[in-house]
Amino acid sequence: MAFTVVWFIGLCSLLLGYGVHVEASHLVSLHLQSQQNTTATHQPYRTGYHFQPAKNWINDPNGPMIYKGIYHLFYQYNPYGAVWGNIVWAHATSTDLVNWVHYEPAIKPSIESDINGCWSGSTTILSGNKPAVLYTGIDPQNRQVQNLASPKNLSDPYLREWIKSTQNPVMTPIDGINASSFRDPTTAWKGPDGQWRVIIGSKIDRLGKAILYRSKDFIHWVRAHHPLHSSKNTGMWECPDFFPVSVKSTVGLDTSVNGPSVKHVLKVSLDDTKHEYYTIGTYDLKKDKYVPDNGSIDNGSGLRYDYGKFYASKTFFDSSKNRRILWGWINESDSVQDDVNKGWSGIQAIPRNIWLDKTGKQLVQWPIEEIEMLHEKPIDWHSTELKAGSLLEVSGVTASQADVDVSFNLSTLEKAESMDPSWANPQLLCSEKGASVKGSLGPFGLLVLASKGLEEQTAIFFRVFKAEKSYAVLMCSDQSRSSLGQDLDKTTYGAFLDVDPLHEGLSLRSLIDHSIVESFGGKGKACFTARVYPEVAINDKAHLYVFNNGSENVKLSKLSAWSMKKAQISY
Numbered sequence: 001m002a003f004t005v006v007w008f009i010g011l012c013s014l015l016l017g018y019g020v021h022v023e024a025s026h027l028v029s030l031h032l033q034s035q036q037n038t039t040a041t042h043q044p045y046r047t048g049y050h051f052q053p054a055k056n057w058i059n060d061p062n063g064p065m066i067y068k069g070i071y072h073l074f075y076q077y078n079p080y081g082a083v084w085g086n087i088v089w090a091h092a093t094s095t096d097l098v099n100w101v102h103y104e105p106a107i108k109p110s111i112e113s114d115i116n117g118c119w120s121g122s123t124t125i126l127s128g129n130k131p132a133v134l135y136t137g138i139d140p141q142n143r144q145v146q147n148l149a150s151p152k153n154l155s156d157p158y159l160r161e162w163i164k165s166t167q168n169p170v171m172t173p174i175d176g177i178n179a180s181s182f183r184d185p186t187t188a189w190k191g192p193d194g195q196w197r198v199i200i201g202s203k204i205d206r207l208g209k210a211i212l213y214r215s216k217d218f219i220h221w222v223r224a225h226h227p228l229h230s231s232k233n234t235g236m237w238e239c240p241d242f243f244p245v246s247v248k249s250t251v252g253l254d255t256s257v258n259g260p261s262v263k264h265v266l267k268v269s270l271d272d273t274k275h276e277y278y279t280i281g282t283y284d285l286k287k288d289k290y291v292p293d294n295g296s297i298d299n300g301s302g303l304r305y306d307y308g309k310f311y312a313s314k315t316f317f318d319s320s321k322n323r324r325i326l327w328g329w330i331n332e333s334d335s336v337q338d339d340v341n342k343g344w345s346g347i348q349a350i351p352r353n354i355w356l357d358k359t360g361k362q363l364v365q366w367p368i369e370e371i372e373m374l375h376e377k378p379i380d381w382h383s384t385e386l387k388a389g390s391l392l393e394v395s396g397v398t399a400s401q402a403d404v405d406v407s408f409n410l411s412t413l414e415k416a417e418s419m420d421p422s423w424a425n426p427q428l429l430c431s432e433k434g435a436s437v438k439g440s441l442g443p444f445g446l447l448v449l450a451s452k453g454l455e456e457q458t459a460i461f462f463r464v465f466k467a468e469k470s471y472a473v474l475m476c477s478d479q480s481r482s483s484l485g486q487d488l489d490k491t492t493y494g495a496f497l498d499v500d501p502l503h504e505g506l507s508l509r510s511l512i513d514h515s516i517v518e519s520f521g522g523k524g525k526a527c528f529t530a531r532v533y534p535e536v537a538i539n540d541k542a543h544l545y546v547f548n549n550g551s552e553n554v555k556l557s558k559l560s561a562w563s564m565k566k567a568q569i570s571y
């Protein structure tokens, strides 16, 4: 490392000047960007059923879609190293969203308007079932501009070759748009006037905004006088996503659908914090504006898809199963040098089905059903008393590569600790009251990727509190003891879960995959992705436990667990 020049982002932007955006969550090194990796032979952190390429850096999922029965996933990729840089659109297809085949990158720098990088964007299916990609290109002046690309041969369902429009760039940062804050076009939608609309993430000072463009032909785009939406003190909005959800059912809707039984969701990825938040609201067609519902918090403390590591996400409408599917990038929690040593960085989360909860106040997510084709060696436990202080091992599954779904029932909240109204920050509360801090009703939940002596463990658990007139359910993902290794981000994550623990019970499903734990609480009402690097609890040294560290007994009403087969990903 001594010979490598590593800059922090701020310094990097300073040195390289106006217009240069560098991936903000990462240390960037010009040497490392193009360093060929030597793939380490010992790779305990490679996943078994998550999407990842053979090597190198990946980030945002781009342009997911289904075309002629084939799912396509593009993603930000550095072909030359395990750190961000040299970005192209890598391309893979699948018939089931689980097993994947890779092709040559679909879009790489080749024209003036993308010569310094092909950044994030989305696909829109135009009339006649013609996919079109809008993506951000970095031009020779390092300005962010928007480009259009289309498949060369529509009769090839794998869409292996893409051609760029001769009219590129189709949107440029003029008339006061900040050229280094103008990126990540969404899937476009059609308004009642027949015109296409698309939003581009941007900011002016600290005002985050979604700039709206309209087009009749998808080539000539005219900027609307007002943004679709903006919000103070949120900074740059990366990877916005705007889509309709049904208020009546869990089915997904195509992006242009609107009407009385439809609400809209606007999600933005905040560059400043590397967290995403979303609001639920109304898309006012007359004003061409989005208005979040009262109570839908419109800043970084709003609702999140995932309270752990999950960023730059994007949904698409899967017309083959009438569902909306969410893809998200899971960043690493180790050091840049660790990534260079292991030869890769970044994974895509398991695709999630996403819909509006019946309260209308939040979204619900659940791993796509196809992932269940990887289940093997099922384990079923029925109603067991989980006594105060108990620790039960779930044996018979491959604990490093498993899917586990457990439900708890509470018969009374009488003995629950009282909720202190000052405990407004669930993440802080989870880090103060980690898995080893005894309580009354909780902590209880799962210990995953745990070593035999429990020196290493990732704990996902609940604590139930009595609040003034009701109760509060805290859900935590505690990584503080996930690895004996140093120089890792072991932040504890937390959120309050909007379920009635007495009548609905509390459920927790965790997808465990060597170095990733994706957890879904309350049947998908709160999700957490943990990125962990155990040193002892690897492969067959990993164990899975159910625990209750509270002073009250809890009923475990059901537990189902499976070992997971490996997904087939060919490169």
Ligand code: DQQ
Pocket (backbone or CB within 6 Å): 023, 059, 060, 076, 087, 119, 120, 136, 183, 184, 238, 239, 312
């Ligand atoms: N990643 C892309 C940008 C986007 C950022 C560059 C979000 O287009 O804003 O790789 O992670």
